[in-house]
Amino acid sequence: MSTIEERVKKIVSEQLGVKLEDIQTSSSFVEDLGADSLDTVELVMALEEEFECEIPDEQAEKITTVQQAIDYVNSHLPA
Amino acid sequence: MLKEQVVLVTGASRGIGQAIARELARQGAKVAATATTVQGAEQIEKDLHAIHPECLGLVLDVRVPEAILQTVDAVKQHLGPISILVNNAGVTRDMLAVRMRDEEWDTVLDTNLKAVFQLSRAVLRDMMKARQGRIINIGSVVGSTGNGGQANYAAAKAGLVGLTKSLARELGSRGITVNCVAPGFIDTDMTRGLDIVQQQALLSSIPLGRLGQPEDIAQAVAYLASPGAAYVTGATLHVNGGMVMD
Numbered sequence: 001m002s003t004i005e006e007r008v009k010k011i012v013s014e015q016l017g018v019k020l021e022d023i024q025t026s027s028s029f030v031e032d033l034g035a036d037s038l039d040t041v042e043l044v045m046a047l048e049e050e051f052e053c054e055i056p057d058e059q060a061e062k063i064t065t066v067q068q069a070i071d072y073v074n075s076h077l078p079a
Numbered sequence: 080m081l082k083e084q085v086v087l088v089t090g091a092s093r094g095i096g097q098a099i100a101r102e103l104a105r106q107g108a109k110v111a112a113t114a115t116t117v118q119g120a121e122q123i124e125k126d127l128h129a130i131h132p133e134c135l136g137l138v139l140d141v142r143v144p145e146a147i148l149q150t151v152d153a154v155k156q157h158l159g160p161i162s163i164l165v166n167n168a169g170v171t172r173d174m175l176a177v178r179m180r181d182e183e184w185d186t187v188l189d190t191n192l193k194a195v196f197q198l199s200r201a202v203l204r205d206m207m208k209a210r211q212g213r214i215i216n217i218g219s220v221v222g223s224t225g226n227g228g229q230a231n232y233a234a235a236k237a238g239l240v241g242l243t244k245s246l247a248r249e250l251g252s253r254g255i256t257v258n259c260v261a262p263g264f265i266d267t268d269m270t271r272g273l274d275i276v277q278q279q280a281l282l283s284s285i286p287l288g289r290l291g292q293p294e295d296i297a298q299a300v301a302y303l304a305s306p307g308a309a310y311v312t313g314a315t316l317h318v319n320g321g322m323v324m325d
Contacts, residue, residue, distance in 0.1 A: 036252075038252065045204060
């Protein structure tokens with residue numbers, strides 16, 4: 001069973017077409033990983049699917065780094 | 080051919096919408112088509128079933144935002160995620176501007192423009208995920224020329240062109256094309272209200288010398304929905320017998 005961090009990084013890698021080893025938890029989607037605004041929307045859609053949750057738009061806007069995505073999932077995932 | 084494509088056509092109980100739904104079903108697409116009444120929806124379903132067994136007739140008033148979401152969900156459940164959206168539903172409330180009431184303005188703008196945005200937004204997620212999709216908006220020649228007595232309708236149809244181009248830019252990178260078909264004067268209930276004198280004046284302004292048929296519009300929509308139109312986006316295809324050229 002992979003950790004949440006691994007799952008998030010895998011999704012980021014698939015969605016943004018970057019290598020897993022190039023993704024740090026501190027990576028910013030736009031500044032470090034080359035995402036455009038539509039990419040970030042799709043990334044949130046993919047996270048919603050992977051973790052079977054719904055991320056409201058105002059929350060989604062605040063998820064700009066890998067760490068923020070991990071934190072969001074950690075605090076909203078059903079225990 | 081449009082095999083395996085899932086289409087939603089709004090305003091399909093008669094006229095242009097009906098011709099579009101029939102043509103796309105004939106080309107093998109699974110078509111969901113909407114009417115504003117239960118009776119209309121049943122009629123559509125019966126009509127389309129004769130062409131293709133996997134078709135649906137649904138009730139939708141595009142001015143009700145929740146109904147838009149429910150319709151998109153229903154199509155997804157029964158036929159699969161929508162891959163081709165045809166925004167055809169439209170109304171007129173003709174009146175000289177000086178006497179036009181806000182309500183007449185709002186009804187036309189809400190139905191012919193705002194609902195097109197809402198429907199498009201509702202299908203975009205699935206199209207983005209699929210990395211393909213077609214949105215085809217039915218405009219009007221009066222969106223380009225203006226028309227006395229139709230300030231509301233012409234404004235909505237001109238607005239549709241800006242919406243079409245913006246969505247085309249925003250979604251091109253995801254393989255989604257967004258185009259507009261702008262009919263001229265088509266022989267439907269909407270234009271049958273004209274008197275003989277108006278009809279004659281109209282005909283003399285059309286180089287091809289006849290009103291268009293709903294099928295003329297359906298063929299243009301079928302082209303934009305086809306694989307062959309993959310490189311066309313943000314365009315307005317005028318189908319008006321030459322009455323306006325640009």
